Amino acid sequence: MxxxxxxxxxxxxxxxxxxxxxxxxxxxxxxxxxxxxxxxxxxxxxxxxxxxxxxxxxxxxxxxxxxxxxxxxxxxxxxxxxxxxxxxxxxxxxxxxxxxxxxxxxxxxxxxxxxxxxxxxxxxxxxxxxxxxxxxxxxxxxxxxxxxxxxxxxxxxxxxxxxxxxxxxxxxxxxxxxxxxxxxxxxxxxxxxxxxxxxxxxxxxxxxxxxxxxxxxxxxxxxxxGKGPYNPGTDTCRFCRAKAVCRARADHNTKLAFGIGEMPPTITAEEVGERLLALEDIAKYQKDLQEWALGQCLAGKEVPGWKAVEGRGSRDWTDMDAAFETLQGSGIDGALLYERRPLTLAQVEKVVGKKEFQETVGEYVTKKPGKPALVQEKDERPAITNKITAGEAFKEEI
Structure with missing residues (x-):
């Protein structure tokens, strides 16, 4: 070892x-x-x-x-x-x-x-x-x-x-x-x-x-x-081996999912922020439960109301080269069986290496802005907004 x-x-x-x-x-x-x-x-x-x-x-x-x-x-x-x-x-x-x-x-x-x-x-x-x-x-x-x-x-x-x-x-x-x-x-x-x-x-x-x-x-x-209070949370539970069946985590997420109370006609931005943080672990918890239950079912144990079934399968060639030769032998044009595609930018960079990539073709690369994503305030990336500044609104057209 x-x-x-x-x-x-x-x-x-x-x-x-x-x-x-x-x-x-x-x-x-x-x-x-x-x-x-x-x-x-x-x-x-x-x-x-x-x-x-x-x-x-x-x-x-x-x-x-x-x-x-x-x-x-x-x-x-x-x-x-x-x-x-x-x-x-x-x-x-x-x-x-x-x-x-x-x-x-x-x-x-x-x-x-x-x-x-x-x-x-x-x-x-x-x-x-x-x-x-x-x-x-x-x-x-x-x-x-x-x-x-x-x-x-x-x-x-x-x-x-x-x-x-x-x-x-x-x-x-x-x-x-x-x-x-x-x-x-x-x-x-x-x-x-x-x-x-x-x-x-x-x-x-x-x-x-x-x-x-x-x-x-x-x-x-x-x-x-083994003493002290349990403290379930997104980061705390992420790699815990007991996360799927931990009662403290189950109770914590159940309270978050069902104990919020009746929704008012509208909620404030502060309430939205609080609830997004509070509900963060629930989706992860559901996935952990599903994985654990699937493992139990596959091991022959019973999880009432659930069972393991075979998912949608996929087809694959046993011998692709032989199959293509047969198709071409039957009159199918070989050009129809293949696609020619360039590597993606990231794939080219991996093949060439970051430094050489930048030196040789860096001038041909432009970075498109990514799709807006909601993250916690502690994220290091700068905040963006659709709000137009006064300078942009009144700038002179050339």
Whole structure:
């Protein structure tokens, strides 16, 4: 088992801290549900392994030579999950680390896939090498600064580094390990999501990090005992293994769906905003329930009022080349059987590479405005409006 695969076994894991810090009893509740994986997770594991090889070669070319690096990468390429785009995306991650290291006041120590222990903040268990610890993708330590850098290969949810509890726990563990050698006063955390073209950075003082550690101690004590109030919500429940059948979440969403009360003739903009936030999790909850119920039915268990059936199937060739040869042999013009289509702009950029694409054909690209979308106010994109400004209304026509 690789380091990347064993990250998920701790009860109070750093990766799950965003959940158990908010909803302390969820940690024990999850124990009764299997820790499943997915194709996307397996793909992410492979990308992390490639990123680790690149980073080790960058940090220690003497021991991890070009020859060793090439042999290890070639081995990864035999994995069924391998995609050529992984090379480009992980290179963007490595480029960020190179730049960050050069920007530090002195040459930093580069820690690659290092297990950091934060058990004194979560749960003291010296004999357990997994509990109370986590494996950080990259840690730069130099002078008065600890910089924790995390690669997120997924493209579903953009993750913010601001007060990110996973990376703050890694920073606490890194500080405990190096505080004797380095006069640390500043902590920086970064999340690199190359498939979303996102780099999120956040800094805090050592004092603020240690205050966070005290907060973790209080919450972790409750979580370890399975105590404290449940706190269901969109972000809290997203990756919880118990989310489909959690009673607290069920009651929470039922109250939101049916307990709003009689609608007045008109509602205010403030009420609209409040209700949009309140109802955000209901659609997700329904989908989680459906997936859980389908799994039960497929396993031969009964979910009253529901059953699993075969969905609409699709047809496919057993041998397309042979079929087309037969059709052409019967007199069908081969030109009728094929379509010639250009690649999309995004596909061309992937084939060529972002930098070369911009240099060679960037002048032929224009960005059309996207369809207006409603998002929460915390979204970083600037607000738009259809309202015409006075300047636009009275500007002189040329």
């Amino acid at each position: 690789t380091a990347h695969q064993e990250r998920k076994h701790a009860l109070l894991s750093a990766s799950g801290s965003g959940r158990w810090l908010r909803c302390t009893p969820s940690a024990r509740l999850e124990e009764q549900f299997p820790d499943t994986t997915s194709e996307a997770a397996s793909e992410g594991t492979l990308a992390h392994e490639l990123a680790e090889l690149k980073l080790r070669h960058y940090a220690d070319t003497t021991n991890f030579t070009r020859r060793k690096y090439a042999a290890a990468v070639n081995k990864l390429k035999k994995d069924p999950q391998w995609k050529d785009e992984m090379d480009r995306y992980t290179e963007e991650y490595l480029d960020y680390i190179r730049t960050a290291a050069l920007a530090m006041k002195c040459t930093p120590s580069v820690r690659v896939e290092e297990r950091v222990r934060f058990a004194r903040y979560t749960h003291e268990d010296p004999g357990n090498q997994v509990e109370g610890s986590g494996i950080a993708d990259c840690i730069l330590v130099g002078g008065d600064t600890i910089h924790v850098i995390d690669l997120k290969y997924g493209k579903g949810v953009q993750v913010d580094a601001d007060h990110n509890p996973q990376l703050m726990l890694y920073a606490l563990g890194a500080y405990d390990a190096c505080r004797i050698l380095y006069p640390v006063t500043k902590v920086k955390v970064t999340i690199v999501q190359p498939r979303l073209d996102s780099i999120s950075e956040w800094e805090c003082s050592l004092e603020d990090l240690l205050k966070f550690g005290e907060y973790v101690k209080q919450r972790a004590a409750l979580a370890w005992e």
